[in-house]
Amino acid sequence: MPGAFDGETVTRRRFMTGTAHTAGAISASAFLLPALGFAMGPIFEKKEESWQDVGPVADFPDDNYVPKTITISSGIGEVGKSTVYMRKHNDAIDGKRKDEYDGFVAISTRCMHLGCPVSYKSAAQRFICPCHGGVxxxxxxVDGGPPVRPLDRFYTRIRNGQVQIGPRFSVNQELRRFSPRDPGEALDGIGQYLYPSRPSIRKIPNT
Structure with a gap:
């Protein structure tokens, strides 16, 4: 081997170069592997969502919203709760019902810009985000401001006279259903292809 002493199979220069490359690869892996795991983990996360009662059918008008508290993540107390705004499906406003899960409208309070909580203003008949002016x-x-798509919704159904809330889903401007996406991920035009659904998320849980 050129540059080697008699009997040498690896030169000192090649050994030092290989050692430096190995150390660099280990250092890079220490940063890249956790980041990759954090990014890819949710794709394979399986999350079973159950239905929960939110009140009798008579509680919900078809021309205004009623706030209801639901549990988003169980086992963590008040932190795992959130508010949804609910009303009965109105054919004049919402069009024909899609299926048995469309008898009531349940709208998420998470803004589709950065996830801030929105509130419904009955006088203006608008949902307002106080953080960045989403309307x-x-x-x-979306009626104004930076949000990239409409507010998420929840599947609903009636069981024993009680309205129940099921899994969350996302919608585009035509209110077409998509599996849940994160805030900032558009679903109109090319957006539905840039932000694909997670394969582990089911649209509707077992009834």
């Missing part, structure tokens, strides 16, 4: 109309479509 949504009566059905949750």
């Amino acid at each position: 949504y109309d009566f059905v949750g479509r």
Whole structure:
């Protein structure tokens, strides 16, 4: 081997170069592998979501919203709770019902810009985000500000006279259903392909 002493199979220069490359690879892995795991982990996370009662059918009008508290993540107390705004499906406003899970409208309070909590203003019939000025109309479509898509919704159904809330889903401007996406991920046009659904998330849990 050129540059080697008699009997040498690896030169000192090659050994030092290989050692430096190995150390660099180990150092890079220490940063890259945790970041990759953090980014890819949710894709394979399996999350079973149950239905929960939110009140009798008579509690919900079809021309205004009623706030209800639901549990988003169980086992962590008040931190795992959130508010949804609910009303009965109104054919004149919402069009024809899609299926048995569309009898009531349940709108998430998480803004689709950066996830801040929105509130419904009955006098203006608008959902308002106080953080960055996001505005949504009566059905949750974007009406102004930076949000990239309408507010998320929840599946609903009736069991034993009680309205129940099921899994969350996302919608585009035509209110077409998509599996849940994170705030900032658009679903209109090319956005639905740039932000694909997670394969582990089911649209509707077992009834």
